[in-house]
Amino acid sequence: MIQAERSYWESELYDQKYDLIVIGAGLTGQSAAHFYKQNHPEAQVLVIDRGFFPIGASTRNAGFACFGSPTEHMADLKIEKESKIIDRIQRRFNGLQLLRTTLGDENIEYCEPGAYEIFTDEGIYAKAVEQLPVFNRWLYEAAGVEGVYQATTHNGFKAVSIKHEGCLHPGKMMRTLYHKNLELGVEFRWQINVQMIDQEQKILWLDNGIELYAAKLVVATNSFTSKLMPEVDIKPGRGFVFVTKPIKDLEWKGTYHFDAGYYYFRGVGEDRFLLGGARSLDIDVETTMQFGTNAKIKYHLLEFANNVLKLPKCWEIDREWSGIMGFTPTKSPIMNALSKDVVLVAGLSGMGVALGMQLGKEAASELD
Numbered sequence: 001m002i003q004a005e006r007s008y009w010e011s012e013l014y015d016q017k018y019d020l021i022v023i024g025a026g027l028t029g030q031s032a033a034h035f036y037k038q039n040h041p042e043a044q045v046l047v048i049d050r051g052f053f054p055i056g057a058s059t060r061n062a063g064f065a066c067f068g069s070p071t072e073h074m075a076d077l078k079i080e081k082e083s084k085i086i087d088r089i090q091r092r093f094n095g096l097q098l099l100r101t102t103l104g105d106e107n108i109e110y111c112e113p114g115a116y117e118i119f120t121d122e123g124i125y126a127k128a129v130e131q132l133p134v135f136n137r138w139l140y141e142a143a144g145v146e147g148v149y150q151a152t153t154h155n156g157f158k159a160v161s162i163k164h165e166g167c168l169h170p171g172k173m174m175r176t177l178y179h180k181n182l183e184l185g186v187e188f189r190w191q192i193n194v195q196m197i198d199q200e201q202k203i204l205w206l207d208n209g210i211e212l213y214a215a216k217l218v219v220a221t222n223s224f225t226s227k228l229m230p231e232v233d234i235k236p237g238r239g240f241v242f243v244t245k246p247i248k249d250l251e252w253k254g255t256y257h258f259d260a261g262y263y264y265f266r267g268v269g270e271d272r273f274l275l276g277g278a279r280s281l282d283i284d285v286e287t288t289m290q291f292g293t294n295a296k297i298k299y300h301l302l303e304f305a306n307n308v309l310k311l312p313k314c315w316e317i318d319r320e321w322s323g324i325m326g327f328t329p330t331k332s333p334i335m336n337a338l339s340k341d342v343v344l345v346a347g348l349s350g351m352g353v354a355l356g357m358q359l360g361k362e363a364a365s366e367l368d
């Protein structure tokens with residue numbers, strides 16, 4: 001860290017009270033900054049992130065633009081009331097429309113190549129099919145769309161097709177939003193960890209010794225929130241993903257779900273394949289904020305790709321990575337006005353592509 005006293009000019013530049021500081025430059029934080037600045041063009045808005053670029057989940061996810069698979073809904077029904085689930089489907093559906101209209105489908109490579117949940121267990125399939133009328137009603141109530149889930153077969157598997165689900169390029173999504181924010185005049189500071197905040201005075205202490213002052217504050221630190229606010233019940237959940245080198249005769253070109261959303265796979269570009277998930281295999285170890293690969297999970301996903309999905313022989317991983325999600329006890333995100341000037345928005349679990357921009361926008365309007 002560079003130690004230097006501040007010049008007269010630097011203090012004119014930097015010793016100011018920002019109108020809004022957002023902690024966390026993921027999709028949620030940058031969306032909060034975006035909509036606040038759009039509504040308050042004169043406001044000085046600053047976004048701070050501890051990464052060289054946002055480093056949590058927004059640039060490390062699988063790019064599913066989705067609102068729930070049948071077995072995910074079945075699992076949710078065990079922990080939440082139906083009305084809460086319908087409300088979340090509505091938020092996901094509307095959130096995706098907002099994301100697409102704000103950033104533009106071409107900029108984020110949005111497409112709908114066909115979506116399915118696939119099944120290997122006859123009993124679970126029968127239960128899911130029995131529930132499809134209920135899930136179709138939910139989608140109709142939440143989004144006004146009919147016949148979203150249909151029983152079918154796909155690539156030799158019993159399956160349920162999912163209308164209106166799509167996918168996108170998370171890197172391009174974040175880059176487009178960042179450029180839109182720069183155009184609006186939002187400021188960014190990268191590679192600075194916020195160590196502590198005084199919620200009443202809205203003072204931030206950074207790990208380089210600098211203090212910052214804000215009139216309003218949005219905390220959008222997702223899985224890392226408990227480091228700043230230990231009282232907030234958000235547990236980290238690490239997710240593992242890989243993308244293959246091009247595979248000739250790849251049959252899995254759509255977006256796919258398996259086992260309550262714990263496994264997800266999709267085509268990428270013309271001929272690459274992405275596979276991720278299986279956190280459920282080693283859930284305690286994966287309840288961590290540390291990036292890294294769990295060999296057991298990786299091995300299991302390789303077996304799944306070869307023995308269940310039967311990828312053509314001799315495929316290779318091109319790149320593998322992990323990202324950290326933030327889970328609340330019910331999976332419903334936290335959107336909490338801690339005071340009239342401080343909003344916490346975090347805990348988006350595995351749904352943040354759909355929810356992040358909508359929640360960021362809501363956080364911004366809480367501060368109006």
Ligand SMILES: Cc1cc2nc3c(=O)[nH]c(=O)nc-3n(C[C@H](O)[C@H](O)[C@H](O)COP(=O)(O)OP(=O)(O)OC[C@H]3O[C@@H](n4cnc5c(N)ncnc54)[C@H](O)[C@@H]3O)c2cc1C
Pocket residue numbers: 023024025026027028029048049050051053054055056057058059060061062063064065066192193194195220221222223224225227228238239240241276322323324325345346347348349350351352353354355356
């Ligand atoms: C492997 C994986 C696959 C996923 N797949 C999908 C998917 O296909 N579809 C979907 O909808 N969702 C998916 N998700 C979930 C989705 O990516 C997240 O819900 C969403 O990106 C959360 O966005 P966020 O902005 O709230 O949080 P994040 O993107 O995690 O951003 C939080 C930011 O806060 C910063 N930060 C934290 N603490 C501090 C601090 N003290 N000081 C400064 N900065 C700080 C971090 O560096 C980070 O950049 C996936 C997640 C993972 C990990």
